[in-house]
Amino acid sequence: MTSGPAISLALAVEAGDWGDAGAIEALAETALAAAVRDLSEREGQPFPDIEPEVSLVLADDAMMADINGQWRNQPKPTNVLSFPAFPLVPGGQPGPMLGDIILARGTIEREAQELNKPVEEHVAHLIVHGFLHLFGYDHIENNDAEKMEAIETRILTSLGLSDPYGDTEPV
Template structure:
């Protein structure tokens, strides 16, 4: 897949041990670039003419539990939360700031171990997942979940990562009509 719209990324380490933020920034930019290219080319998603901004907030479980309690009335940590800067439906024109993606380190590490996958692969999946939420994709209804999961799987396959919803090998040969 050719290059898609450029994304400007701002990273804020708010809580937790995140290690080499430069390496994490490169990982996040690769995930966001692949997701933006896929949405533009495969889903017809419009993008503004200038590089829009995504904020990646790196948190720990305690911080994430507080945010989750405040915004979702669920006082427990979760792996990723997304907060769009402006309400958007898939296919709508986003503004100059897409929004915030917040990651919780301990939850991500625990889940990666349980799934038997590298932490970086799980982080990549969650960044793609959060990015899709910024564009209005959701997984509450089954048909919406199937659509979102198919897009996520396709983006991750373009990065050489396996299907997080089933397959153990990259799904590089999935047909377009499998969505």
Template sequence: MGAAAPAEAAPNGVDIVLDGADDPAWRALLSPADPETCVREAILAALAGAGHAAARTEVSVTLAEDAAVRELNREWRGKDKPTNILSFPMVQLAPGDSLGPLLGDLVLARETLEREATVERKTALDHFRHLLVHGTLHLAGFDHETDEEAERMEALEIEILRGLGISDPYAETVE
């Protein structure tokens, strides 16, 4: 996966540690965009949208292959398959709770992300940023276990993504 990029303190105090951004397959998938910039923009937008614009916290992001994510998914969730993103909060929060100094970890699976983007007729970059927003909201205490939670989280994602110039990922596509 490569060495992790050191955390860089943003003006609002959000540190992001990114591992795997130097992977040629990830760089090719997200080209011509810069993975570090995309990760920072999506996470900061998600935190601001969740009411944490002045957050002082750290998020670790790992860009991985399906095999690594499958192993984590099996170990931590009992599901023996890869998934697009895994969120590992440092502390279980509820929406609106104060964030601690370490928010948690996000792990993305490249092949799954790429496959989903193709099937859903989205750019890989837009899907990448959507998954980062989605995962960050999980770290901040949002979930989609109930219909009410799902509606709230989806509406927030749509609003945040609109601010990033990304269309509603939940809209039905017309063929």
């Protein structure tokens, strides 16, 4: 198996108790590498010749509520938000800057507890989920959601992590 294209990661801890930033960065790099490899090999996703960059912002619930209110008119925290640098459809050629993925620590901790899974596993899932949004994958329509969830499941399975949706069959 080839290693696939590489991604440059810029990590910013903006708010919240995230603990060891180096461990989060390593987790993100592993999750992104698996996602890049999968999209390249299984979905035929092109990547630029230079290493494209992803910005990962670690926030708390208050910061996330502010961002969510400003950009989505929903002034409440959510687990992950993605902001593509440029509009992209699955299979489209991305530029050198892919975009931003923002995570909210408190929401992620609560969800991980409810799902009875380690926080790190939930963080990995949300990084992959956010990364797919940067490439134009969405889950508004059922058929799009099924496709996106199947790709997420396949990527997470390649990392030895569980199916976040419980019953999704990887495609």
